[in-house]
Amino acid sequence: MLEIIATTVEDAKRIEASGASRIELVSALAEGGLTPSYGLIKNVVESVKIPVNVMIRPHAKSFIYTNDELNIMKEDILIAKHLKSNGVVLGVLDKNNTICENSLNKLLEICEDIDVTFHRAIDELADPVNGIKVLAKYSQINTVLTSGGKKDILDNLSIIKQMIANAGAIRVLLGGGLNFKNINQIITETTAQEYHFGTAIRENNSSFGEINEEKLASLVKIVNQFRRGKEEHWGQV
Secondary structure (H helix, E strand, O other): OEEEEEOOHHHHHHHHHOOOOEEEEOEOHHHOOEOOOHHHHHHHHHHOOOOEEEEOOOOOOOOOOOHHHHHHHHHHHHHHHHOOOOEEEEOOEOOOOOEOHHHHHHHHOOOOOOEEEEOHHHHHOOOHHHHHHHHOOOOOOOEEEEOOOOOOHHHHHHHHHHHHHOOOOOEEEEEOOOOOOOHHHHHHHHOOOEEEEOHHHEHHHOOOOOEOHHHHHHHHHHHHHHHHHHHHHHHHO
16 A cells, blocks of 8 residues: 655645555645645545545644644544545654553544544654554554654664554554665565655655656555565465
């Protein structure tokens, strides 16, 4: 499965046309992604047939939120649901830099009938493996987006494999530092099933660059070849 970040309707159309599986819709990509507007969510969802997951992040200061900010996030989740988004992407930490289960519970209360991805806030933890064990208790969380921690993703491959082993029913979506130079090694060594790209498929690898459809189509081919290879392997066992 290949998820690509979109910030515009044109991004979304290009992502679908290139054969990717899902869209993560954000604003302010240069700030790591913030909640997109009502109008953008509506127009993207209506413009494509592939699933659209909406970032729920009111600011880029941290992943610690006040009660007022949590109320804003809840309103944004309700809007995303009303506009028929496939799911939402969120993450909440506390002052001890651990997952804030109190805040998480408040948000998950209104996340019935939609997919939930816990985003790369998990990479801020001292122990992401323990973090995914905590998240695995929540049946409403479908996916965790991670690069395995704060280091370069290639330095985190052993941690990623531990996270996958402890994820329970959660799907581990690898993202953050993926590019065309390391994707084959990461696919081979982690055997993860889901991948997430942002700037690596944009012109000049820039948050402000347009999506390069040729690069994206090439990436889709790489991921699909790996998936077919696994299916052929298991078919022979």
